[in-house]
Amino acid sequence: MSTRAEKFLAHLDRLSGGLEPQFWPVESSSAGEQGMTAIGYQNTPEDGLLLGVTYGLSLAHQEAWRLGRPELSVSVRSDDPAWVLSIAYLAEQLRHDCPFSYGNTINFGEPIAAGSQLDGFVVFGPLAFEPADAQVDVGDDLPINVVGMYPTHAVEREFIAEQGLEAFWRLEWDPYDVTRRPAV
Numbered sequence: 001m002s003t004r005a006e007k008f009l010a011h012l013d014r015l016s017g018g019l020e021p022q023f024w025p026v027e028s029s030s031a032g033e034q035g036m037t038a039i040g041y042q043n044t045p046e047d048g049l050l051l052g053v054t055y056g057l058s059l060a061h062q063e064a065w066r067l068g069r070p071e072l073s074v075s076v077r078s079d080d081p082a083w084v085l086s087i088a089y090l091a092e093q094l095r096h097d098c099p100f101s102y103g104n105t106i107n108f109g110e111p112i113a114a115g116s117q118l119d120g121f122v123v124f125g126p127l128a129f130e131p132a133d134a135q136v137d138v139g140d141d142l143p144i145n146v147v148g149m150y151p152t153h154a155v156e157r158e159f160i161a162e163q164g165l166e167a168f169w170r171l172e173w174d175p176y177d178v179t180r181r182p183a184v
Contacts, residue, residue, distance in 0.1 A: 062096065075176060
């Protein structure tokens with residue numbers, strides 16, 4: 001019988017076509033809590049892109065999680081694992097405070113990776129997953145829902161707070177570009 005982690009990884013293996021992922025553990029900052037695992041795939045879903053996914057956030061419990069428990073994903077044009085590690089760090093730090101619902105914005109507090117001025121994220125549907133593939137049955141009472149973490153500038157998070165996620169999404173910007181200028 002497979003564990004929930006094995007079921008989740010088997011799902012990712014199917015989606016990646018069997019590409020070998022890299023794994024980075026992120027230790028828990030709280031006693032009694034499990035750490036997170038950052039999982040990275042190079043050249044997925046297409047050449048030149050890095051796909052990062054967390055595992056461990058969905059082990060936490062929040063009242064807001066009624067239809068599923070989240071795991072985070074990021075898909076960027078980079079080979080720097082800082083992008084993958086950043087979402088695992090946020091998952092570990094905010095597992096009890098942020099529901100990671102569509103439209104939530106998160107200030108990382110500094111540029112996420114060298115060579116980029118992006119310093120936070122907005123949560124929305126994942127680019128690298130079809131809607132049916134973003135929900136993973138791992139045998140729990142609730143499935144895992146993979147959500148997308150989109151790197152943002154502070155001014156963009158302010159725009160989202162004032163105008164909403166839909167207005168931001170309609171702007172001209174490349175969600176994969178880690179060196180992009182602000183869209184607003």
